[in-house]
Amino acid sequence: MNRTRVLFRCATALVLAGAVAISHAQDMRLDVSGVGATQYPIAIGTFAGEGQLPEDIAAVIRNDLAASGMFRIIDTNAVISDSATPDFAALRSQGADSVVGGSWSRLADGRYDIRYRLSDTVRQRGLGGESIVAGAGDLRYAGHRAADFVFEKITGQKGIFSTRIAFITKQGGRYRLKIADWDGRNEQTSLTSPEPIISPSWAPDGNRLAYVSFESKKPVVYVHTLNTGQRKAVANFKGSNSAPAWSPDGKTLAVALTRDGLSQIYLIASDGSGEPTRLVSSSGIDTEPYFSGDGKSIYFTSDRGGSPQIYRVATDGGAVSRVTFDGTYNVSPRVSPDGRKLAFVTRRDGGFYIMIKDLASGAETRLSDSGQEESPSFAPNGLWVMYATRAGGRDMLMAASVDGRVKQRMSSDTGDIREPTWGPFGP
């Protein structure tokens, strides 16, 4: 019951967020390849209900779980309701270890009551379920929530299907800051500009973005509240202002400023108040700060050693330690939410690749293979990294499992897509 209420509140919040101009240009194409090391076989029945549901919730759940590479969808067209006991023996014989059944009904106010239940076909018992009340525009979100529930129950790790991503598109000389579901669907535009927009970064609250806009003929850092469309220039000092990164508590931004010459890292209040304080000093370039998940340290790019490498420093200052050593170009550090892995961009043999470094052992594995990659961003559960890549003369996005086995490509025939940043878990 309590859970239902929480979800209800989420749905309401999303309706408010819908005040942002919604563009239903669904030209984003999705291609999934590869399978995970472990695959859980699961059957997801068609939801029971009278008439036609505007969004096929069962299909959303199937697509999410299949795209993760960690589930094998057992083909079934049967209607399986949450209220009746599934035919466990039949599902077992089809190879399904678990099953999702569900139903929907229309409420008097026009919204939908979506119910689903997950069951274990081996032990022949229920694993839980929910009731989600959602308007027609939130039915995909309801499906993503259900997929998250199933994912967590089966794998023991939190799902990211109901998270959002932000990215920049460039089309015909127009730059757009867009927000979408994790799979690139449900695009909404929050900012359009004739000048470049780069480096979007989600606030921990999931409702604000910091980014760099060149609309005033120089790079300026803005903080933009998505559901109100209000924004503020929080770093607009003489010279260039860029590379915003949020502290985990959302109160502080680390930014790169050039007010004293070359690019250096400063901390500012995320509401733009007060004076910047210098985090570290070097005679060269320091940029691309990124907070660790516990907020205690900041990783950044610096050429203080002659070539660009990744360094770490405590948020309250102190000694700087070098993190990357292989090669002559290691940039764009992003720490996994648990602090154990570092995603970054390396230059090897003239190509630019996404690397994953295990911070405890120091082992590095290459995640990407085309050599035109940049801008890695961890999913909030740390299982995925999204990054920008390029093929056929177009910029596009890739989401890859951290073991590199599963990849999901998001591309558009009508323009470039770049600068992805993965939003936090929802409330």
Place this chain on the structure above:
Amino acid sequence: MNRTRTLWTLLVCAALAGCGSSVELDESQEAIVESRDTGAAGAGADGLGDSSRSVQQIDAGQQQQDPLDDPAGILAKRSVYFEFDSFVVQDEYRPLVEAHARYLTTNRGRRIAIQGNTDDRGSREYNLALGQKRAEAVRRSLAVLGVSDQQMEAVSFGEERPRASGNDEAAHAENRRADIVYQ
């Protein structure tokens, strides 16, 4: 003459239509057309303008035209190009930098932005910092020559506004530059 006027009217019509304007031509606009036809002297429908017989005086000791507007002058050159992975202003750009410094120190009211750029290889943010390094190199050269800090702002566009698209060395070289932009 009448024929010429009709032709002019047609031309202006076409020009206005080209601008997407729906303004209709009336008598006064025709008069403007006629005055253009007879030159800039101002002998329009209102009678002779007072400038038709005026004499402009030139002081040979003082330059009349803003040298910034001379397309053949050195001040028309406003891009400093850099070698690969380099942030040093090469000797060949010394005359250019010195000319702008001279202009800015004699025209203290003028302000410039120095916009640094890079090619598109590698991280956008790191390239932004590299573009700043190029802009900063030019800014320092100008500062040494006496241009005040209040007149200059070094900023970077990184790889975001390439002058040359393409993935070859010629395109990359074209994009490794800092531009002096008068404001």
